[in-house]
Amino acid sequence: MQPDAAVLVAALALPFVAVPFVPALFRVVGQRVAFFAAAVAAGSFGLLATQYGAHGAVQLPWIPSLGVSLTLYVDGLALLIGFLASGVGVLVFTYSYGYMAHEHGHVKYYATLLAFMGSMLGVAFAADLLALFVFWELTSVTSFLLIGHHQREDASQYAARKSMLITVAGGLFMLAGFLVLAFASGDTAAGRTFVLIGTENSLIANGEAVREALRAAGLFVPALALVAVGAITKSAQAPFHVWLPNAMEAPTPVSAFLHSATMVKAGVYLVGRFRPLFAPELPSVPEWTLLLATLGLVSMTITAILAVGATDIKELLAYSTASHLGLIIAGYGLAGPAAVELGAETGAFHIFNHAVFKATLFLVAGIIAHEAHTRKLEELGGLAGDLPIVAGITGIAALGMAGVPPFNGFWSKELLFETTYFVAVEHGGLYWLYPAIAVFGSVFTFLYSIRFLMLFFGDRPSGLADDIHRPPLAMLAPPALLAAIALATGIVPQLGIDAVVQSAFEASLPVAAEAHSLTLSIPKLFSFTPYLGMSLLTVGLGAVAYPFYGRLHAGVRWARAVDYTSPNWYYDGLTEGANGVSRRLAVGLHGGAFRTYVAPLLLGTAVLALAGYAAAGSISVDGVGAVPPVPLIVVLGVAVVGAGAVARAPSHIAGVLTLSVLGFMVAIVFILANAPDLALTQLVIETLVLVLFLLVLDRLPAYYGEIRSRARGIADAALASLVGFTVFATVLVATSASPEEPIFQYFLARAGVPAEHGPFFSDFGGGSNVVNVILVDFRAFDTLGEIAVVAMAALSVLTLVGMRAQTETEMAERPESDSADDPAATPATDGGRGPPPASADDPAPSDGTDGSGGVDR
């Protein structure tokens, strides 16, 4: 079934279109605007549901001249992400109605969350690399706003900046990777394209040719690494996982939505999407596996260990999210003959499972924080008595996260064990590390999952509040629904597989591969396999280790305190160091003296221009032209001598007079060049400038020209010579070539009156002097700009002179004023500004501020 373009665009545009209505609706219905947002999400979900089973691309032209089009592509993977974004969106908006009741900034919150949802749908369905990048960065920007929701708090600001810097920087790496891919595709028969998938010429459809072109240019591994950096920064993989725990400053529904179910999934989605391009079916292990599977497994283990060291329930969930994303990346990363299909199954199934159980747990964490007023692990315990339903929900989700059979997370983790096992069996040797690391990391996953579950059991700590209420329905229903889905998937995994997972994993297979249908069911558990053994080993080791959780926790906290192994330490050092550097740079460049601005600018321009000529090899000049006529040489000589005299002038008056020698010589050059209009203008202007200079100089002190130090004089002369040489070279280059068809031919042909014309004509100038016609007709806007500049200059001159008079009178009133010491405090700014007159007629000043401040409250 082909996707319907209109429905698809409507589903994507709906959240963005809804954003402007949020402020207005908030004024009318107040916090119930949450349900409007939920309805929008449901609308997008419904529209996408009509595309269920569709497969194919839709193209809308965007920048046709660059070959960029908005290409949307629908397949199982895109629909999986799309359903998660909109479906979890409905639940999160509903939940927010309860959670955000006592918070502020609702308009900003709901509008940004809607925009985020739209961006996420865009990421899922964009098949064009540039469109994908734009939506990708939009999710970073909206995430920045949402993490910084409590914008007055330092921790929120720090967290928002950190996530923005890391994910946007990663996105730029990804963009570079995209450009490499697009340019490599230019060397293939299909031609350059930005379309990733879905059309005949797309990168994935021509995967073999694109890979060969990349390898021929030696760009295969760089392109892979660049795209991977984008994915792992977004998905918070080690060592870029550090932004995710800080991002927990966001309101909890945001964490549930962005930092478990959707935004961080963009990275793993990218990995799944690019898998057919970078990981072909080869007899050997591709670079893809070495890079991504290793990184995913290591990251999964490190962050699982860090989660054991967490003291805050949201921090625990954040590290756990990074860990599970590592599992998904490892799944997609494992490729090669043994794993090509199993790996994709692992990735797709765990995307689904993780979104379901982790969103549930975040919502539960929100309920706990909301009702028990603390998020500290050690202050919580034995909550099952107060919150029995929540305890049941948590049990389902946490056991799924732990990978205990038969809960949902078990099935996808089992697939990972199976994949690593087969890769190890096939390649042997060091590849046995893959299953070993997978089991080792999963033990920690089991440990922290059980720790989270134990919030509801055991003893109640004495400090815990007595008045823990059950949450409102709006906060209870969403996690309950998600837990029900998790439970159903756990008991009958085939339900989830048939619904979305089967088609989603097919999207990550090599183009030509035939997909088998994945079947999983409980009866399969009764036949022993090595990977079932791995699962049981994980649970067994975890159960043995759990009594020592306290010691492990303390050990991890101790290890975390070491500076040099902590990415946070490097991040903070880098950002603080950059602050210092830019501060010093600003002071250095902003010296205040005119020459400190001019010299670097001229030097840079000259060096760049000369380097450009050298690089382009255009210094080669086609011989020296004919010697100009003698009068021209004489006039130019006089002009240069005049300019030299200006530089050496002993007084201002002498300088101005020699300057006008130069000006009149230029006028004569114009005459010799047969440019009468220029010569006339130059003569008039030169006379005016002379008069103006003399008027002003009359009021200025005589002389400040001495060169203070010899070194400075030499440096200035060197810079001046360099600039002069640059101009010399430029003139040689510019005059040694002339265009084939000069533009002026057009103006010559069109400036006059046509041979045959009616009373009116608009395609000819109708003048007798082509220069005049150009000024007032062809380039009339230039002339308009020129007049505007002169008018502004005249107004400024008038203003400056007018201010002068005022200042002078005031200076006369204030004897012995040394205004040079304090240029800022001129009398003009102080004048007439006493304390504001207190008047009873004035309205109370608070009226205005209340009206403007009410928008967000």
Place this chain on the structure above:
Amino acid sequence: MAELVLALALGTLFAIGTFLVLRRDIVRVVWGVAIISQAANLFLVTMGFGLTGDPAADAPVLTAGEGAMYADPLVQALVLTAIVIGFGTTAFALVLSYRVYEENGTIDLVDLASSPFEGPAARAGEARADGGEPTADDGRSEVADRPAADDAADGGDH
């Protein structure tokens, strides 16, 4: 054909202009800018046009007809605009220099810069001294202002 003589002349003019722009006397800086702008105009005229008398490079102005050669009309129009704008700039720069002298009593750019600009550093330092909570400060001062304003209003009533 490359115009060696023009290139030499223009290079020298630009060098002299640059040297003047780097001086500490503000009037000399204005001269430097004026020289550079004159030279740039010359350069534009040179670009298209044969001052060498090469008939193939010269262009006739429309109705002057009969073999008379003129410089490229488009370049003439551009330079004409540039001359006038150069005049506006020079006039403004001169009056500004005058104004600077009125305010500061000097036209020496080094003296003018002697109280060095330390904007970003100073401001950043202040922000750190405040504990980085300018917004909170604003809120407080707003609250503090209101009663004062009310008092003043009351005073007016009495």
